[in-house]
Amino acid sequence: MFVLFARLIQSITRRTEVYIGVTALICIFLGALLFAHFEHRSFWQSLYWCITTASTVGYGDIAPTNTIGQVIAIGVMITCIPLFGALFSMMAARIAEAKIRRLVGMEHVGLKRNHVLVLGSSDETLTVIAALKDVSSIVLVADDIDASAVPVNVSYIKGDPRDPNVLAKARPNHAKHAIITGVRDGDILETAIALKEIVKDIPVTVSTRSALASRALQALGINRTLIWQELLGHTLAKSLQAPHAGELLMQMVNSDEFVIDEVPVPREMVGKPFRDVRSAHKEYVLGLAQENEIVLGIRRDPVVQEGSTLLILKPKA
The missing domain is CATH 1.10.287.70 (Helix Hairpins)
Structure with missing residues (x-):
């Protein structure tokens, strides 16, 4: 009211x-x-x-x-x-x-809808917000981030993201996606639990630091987890095998010329081998998201099922 x-x-x-x-x-x-x-x-x-x-x-x-x-x-x-x-x-x-x-951390969200909800309390959170520069509506919930460091286009709610009363101010039931970051995996899990208690069907992406926390998050129904230590380790390992591999990955993530998008598999392609779908698609197909896994199509060539999505690399609009 x-x-x-x-x-x-x-x-x-x-x-x-x-x-x-x-x-x-x-x-x-x-x-x-x-x-x-x-x-x-x-x-x-x-x-x-x-x-x-x-x-x-x-x-x-x-x-x-x-x-x-x-x-x-x-x-x-x-x-x-x-x-x-x-x-x-x-x-x-x-x-x-x-x-x-x-x-003073009194920014209110009002009647915001279809926003991206960012929950966290670390420098990594500000990095995430900086990467979301093309997103028009962002709501940040954090308790130890300097308000002067938050971009002016971001609605900032100062408070503990693990507190359901604080989360309710961010209107998570009207958000289109949620991103959770943090320093301690325990805080990340508590934030995820608090969020799921308010709204169960919101898509959530979590940055965590261990495979154990990732499995715990999957038990909560959150399958989009990024283990940044493993990501860093694999990137360094690939760079030893191919000196420009790390640079290639960074360009794919950071470039302003193109984006990685996820689109549904066309209905007429359901039931066909992945290689046929890849060759027929007009954009560059990186992989296939199917049955909670990503298939690159290098060693396996699965039959595409209904409800699967393609990860494509396309020029930025």
């Missing part, structure tokens, strides 16, 4: 800013038209005079020369100056309030 009330007040404030701004512009243009008519000036000269008068600059290079022009000048000053002053004050107050909320 409090969030809805705050949202209502915020919408009223923004509408008021629009009304004040539109009224000020109408007064500017009306004053310019009247000044041009009665002072026998061009509209551009009159608009210039009106803006310099309303902004209190008043260069004095154009001034009213008759009584009607002076009355118009008085009208512009007593209407536009207070209107623009009120508008700029409201905008400055809103910006200051947003910064203060962020600094």
Whole structure:
């Protein structure tokens, strides 16, 4: 109820800013038209005079020369100056309030939907957020991240992500995906349990540090786990076999020229060998996600089943 009330007040404030701004512009243009008519000036000269008068600059290079022009000048000053002053004050107050909320960890999510929910409390969490620069809606829940380090487009809720009451503020039931990171596997497991207690069917990706924690997460129904120590070790090992292997993997992950996407297997390809699907697909197919495993199609050439997805490498839109 409090969030809805705050949202209502915020919408009223923004509408008021629009009304004040539109009224000020109408007064500017009306004053310019009247000044041009009665002072026998061009509209551009009159608009210039009106803006310099309303902004209190008043260069004095154009001034009213008759009584009607002076009355118009008085009208512009007593209407536009207070209107623009009120508008700029409201905008400055809103910006200051947003910064203060962020600094003290009072950022609220409001009625956000289809957002990516990031739960964690480590430097790795900020790295994840930086990598999600193309995602328009992100909500971060953490308890020990400096608010000044969080990008301004990210809604930051300061609190323990293991606390169900804190998680509820992030509206996980309306999120399209959740990412969990952390320093200790125990904290990661507790966060995953708290999240699953609120919403069971949300897709979750977890970065963990051990295979034991990965198996525990799979028991909770979370199959998308990345064991970063194993990933680092395998990358270094592959680099010994092929000096440019590590660079290739980093380009695949970090390049702004292309992305790795996951798409459903076309219905007409179901029941065919994976190699036929790969050769027929217009994009470069990296692998097949099927039965909770990734098949690269190097040693095995399975028959593609319904519900499987293709991992493809394609140019970034």
